[in-house]
Structure formats: C-alpha cells, structure tokens
Amino acid sequence: MSQLGAPELLIIGVVLILLFGAKKLPDTARALGQSLRMFKKETSKMREEDEPAPTVVKAEPVPPQQIPSTPSVEERLRTLEEENRRLKATAEPTVNGVPLSQAQNDQRSS
Incomplete structure (x- = not known):
C-alpha cells in the first residue's frame, strides 16, 4: 500500500x-x-x-568478624598424637582395658 x-x-x-x-x-x-x-x-x-517508588535502604555497619586463630605446630602435633592413640586403642580388641595381644602374652608367661 x-x-x-x-x-x-x-x-x-x-x-x-x-x-x-x-x-x-x-x-x-x-x-x-x-x-x-x-x-x-x-x-x-x-x-x-x-513504576515502584524508589526505596532508600539505610546501610548498617557490620562488626568486624573474629578470625579464628590457627593452632601452632606443637598443638596440632599433640592433637594428632592423641587421635592416633585413641584410634589405635579402638582398633585393637582389649581385655579389661589391656590390648588383647598384651593380655595373651601375659597369659602365656604365667
């Protein structure tokens, strides 16, 4: 057209x-x-x-966060040794709190 x-x-x-x-x-x-x-x-x-009316948002200050301190090497080693002892103790069968291998040795010698 x-x-x-x-x-x-x-x-x-x-x-x-x-x-x-x-x-x-x-x-x-x-x-x-x-x-x-x-x-x-x-x-x-x-x-x-x-159109929505513009809203004003007031910003509030955020307090600084505390950063957790990292353990020293000695503390970490101590913790690992304790965990290792605990794991060994639970891994071996015991008789009255004494590891089974040591209890058997005690029985043989008596």
Whole structure:
C-alpha cells in the first residue's frame, strides 16, 4: 500500500467537509485534540502507577568478624598424637582395658 500523498489528503478533506459541514469541522477537530490530550494524561498516570517508588535502604555497619586463630605446630602435633592413640586403642580388641595381644602374652608367661 502506498503512502498518502497530496491528492489523497485533498480527497479526504473534501469528504470530511461534506460529512460534517464547514461549521462543525473546527469543533470536531477541537474535540479530537482534547480527547488525545486526555488519553496521553491517563497513559502517563498508568505508567507512574506501574513504576515502584524508589526505596532508600539505610546501610548498617557490620562488626568486624573474629578470625579464628590457627593452632601452632606443637598443638596440632599433640592433637594428632592423641587421635592416633585413641584410634589405635579402638582398633585393637582389649581385655579389661589391656590390648588383647598384651593380655595373651601375659597369659602365656604365667
């Protein structure tokens, strides 16, 4: 479809004058302009309602966190030795708290 040129616009103008008359045409144009202004105002109000109001968030200071101190090498070795003794004690069967291998040696010698 082609664009509207001067001859087409002239024909549309003549048809409008014939339909509404020369006296009613300015009133009709004024009413059309008012309705377009009202439409623009209502759409801008709808856009404002859709957009949320910006909220201000107040930042609170965060206290510095304590970093746990790392154990020294001696403390870590002591802990590992204790864990090793505990694991060995639970791994070997015992008789009255004495490892089974030592209890058997005691029985053989008596």
